[in-house]
Amino acid sequence: MSLRHGLLGLLAEGPASGYDLARRFSEALGLVWPARHPQIYMELSRLETAGLIEVDSHGPRGRKAYRLTDAGLAEVRRWLSEVEVDHTFRMETLFRSYFFWLMEPDDLKAHLAREERFYDEMAQRLRGYAESKDRGEWGTGRQARAMRIALEAGVRVNQALVDWARWAQETDPMTADDFGTAQPDEAQPDEARPNEAQPGGTGSTG
Amino acid sequence: MSLRHGLLGLLAEGPASGYDLARRFSEALGLVWPARHPQIYMELSRLETAGLIEVDSHGPRGRKAYRLTDAGLAEVRRWLSEVEVDHTFRMETLFRSYFFWLMEPDDLKAHLAREERFYDEMAQRLRGYAESKDRGEWGTGRQARAMRIALEAGVRVNQALVDWARWAQETDPMTADDFGTAQPDEAQPDEARPNEAQPGGTGSTG
DNA sequence: TTCAACATGTAAGAAGTTACATGATTAC
């Protein structure tokens, strides 16, 4: 449902085609809300039918640019200030961390190192964008400022994940000497079958 | 696709019913990967058909607990160490921030304050869990440690969002005096129609 | 006896992905 409003928000910046919008999503925007071109084109059709956008112009190779209608602008504003934010986030990285105890210590170490590197590169990249915005390379209007705020969030979240991955490796919580089960090069005995080794928290009467 | 493996991961802790699993998702787990009961029950059926889990016991009111099979354990381990992590995250909060420039300054202030409070409460709550884990109230095994690592990530990400919301309010980037368009109590003239006021970045030839 | 919590499902639909299909224009 957010995609709908996101498209309206992007069109508020000025007329754009499905292709343009898809490109925006493949860049920074897609880091927090992925969307592929089929979904975008279909959503644009629906928005047009609903009267929230209309065709602005036809370009070179079948290019079709849309523009926001008054109703569309009103709708995206309504969304921003009246519709409750959905605070659930979907992060596979964090989801996986619940299951780290099932991994071989070496695999886990390698995994955390990879994750740290990934988020570090991402944070760096976003910081680069942020700096160019701070130098005024993208203008100084309200829109550029909003971009800057969004970027800052990206930087901070990614940096938090870098710090987390570093912390997890440093405190070495799953690979410490005092917890030596499932050594990498040994065949796993029964401890490796957590299913039977655990009492099984949630009672399962017969 | 992650749900499938998440369920296997949870069942690695010991036998559980669809109801049990749904409850886990409605708690901490659902913060990073939401799942409702219909999806869970259907996924469990599929996993059973695939031979990755099997019925462990039948309980009181039609309760049906599943247990992981050897194939299931192998599969979740394969996922954890061989399958690429999907790094896209879906965060409506951040997505919205791209469109802050469309909001009335007062609405934006209120919005950021609400967001700050929400994430602060969440961070606090997770810190509470983390502390009780650190006191050893949840055991000290590999599984408890994994939980602790997951929790730490939650704390850090939520705290990063608190700091961000605070920063955004403090630097007051969208409400500063030097950018006085769209004052709350005035009727909006043409500046309030960003669609036409902007040159429109992505060329739209006719 | 009645209410809350336990417990499992189906059906319809919305949202999102992947694969397929096609053609125009530009740069080399």
Add this chain to the structure above:
DNA sequence: GTAATCATGTAACTTCTTACATGTTGAA
């Protein structure tokens, strides 16, 4: 001419949500 990029779509499928439907058990 030929490859990359621009540009739009459809079809099939998976994933996820919402609403509906039903029945059990235990506590007040």
